[in-house]
Amino acid sequence: MYVPFDTLPDESKIWIYQSNRKLSDDEMNEIEADLKAFLENWAAHGKPLEASYQLRYNRFIIIAVNQETQPATGCSIDASVQFIQDLEKRYEIDLLDKMNVTFKLGEHIAHKPLIEFKKMAKEKAVSANTIVFNNLVNTVGEWHEYWEVPAEDSWHSRFF
Numbered sequence: 001m002y003v004p005f006d007t008l009p010d011e012s013k014i015w016i017y018q019s020n021r022k023l024s025d026d027e028m029n030e031i032e033a034d035l036k037a038f039l040e041n042w043a044a045h046g047k048p049l050e051a052s053y054q055l056r057y058n059r060f061i062i063i064a065v066n067q068e069t070q071p072a073t074g075c076s077i078d079a080s081v082q083f084i085q086d087l088e089k090r091y092e093i094d095l096l097d098k099m100n101v102t103f104k105l106g107e108h109i110a111h112k113p114l115i116e117f118k119k120m121a122k123e124k125a126v127s128a129n130t131i132v133f134n135n136l137v138n139t140v141g142e143w144h145e146y147w148e149v150p151a152e153d154s155w156h157s158r159f160f
Contacts, residue, residue: 002039005052008066010141017061017084017095018102018135020111027091028058035061038083044076057109059102060133061087061095064140101156104131104148121151121159128152128160 023031032055039051042065050066063080065072072080084095094100101117103110103126112120120126134154137143151157 001042001048001050002036003050003052003066005054005064005140008050008052008064008140009068010139010144011068012064012066012140013072014062014064014137014140014143015080016133016135016137016143016147017063018100018111018133019059019061020094020097020100021059022109023058023091023093025058028055031055031061031087031091034083034087035063038080039063042076042079044070044073049076059109059111062143064143098135102133102135103151103156117156118159126151128157132156 032053035053035055039049039053042049042051047070049072050069052064054060054062054064056062061084081096087093088095099114101112101114103117105126117126128151130151131148132151132154134146134149134156136155137146146154151160
């Protein structure tokens with residue numbers, strides 16, 4: 001069952017999917033409608049999941065579930081991955097490749113393969129102060145605190 005994102009407790013499980021390209025506003029509106037419909041019916045062992053989403057920067061799809069009311073299970077997680085794979089096909093985007101880095105260059109959101117980001121760090125095109133998106137956060141609370149952070153405060157720090 002869909003609930004407003006801000007009603008989820010900080011301990012809610014979160015999954016972050018980043019697109020390899022910026023999505024248009026029309027695409028984002030379609031994805032938002034599809035996401036809400038998916039979450040309205042998302043269940044684990046026949047029990048509704050209290051879930052929500054955020055769409056950010058025309059690049060990120062963030063899904064969260066309140067594990068306290070009903071935990072997501074293998075089958076329900078598989079259903080969410082299938083939903084994401086369907087979006088990938090429909091919009092010809094990559095949302096599941098974890099070997100990419102998304103970061104801010106001024107007001108611009110850049111998306112690079114990890115190897116290119118490492119090269120940029122070596123060439124000082126990005127620094128430890130560059131704002132990166134740490135998609136390894138696990139909960140809504142971590143997302144609020146540690147998602148958009150300087151590279152030195154995330155797993156990206158190993159490149160500096």
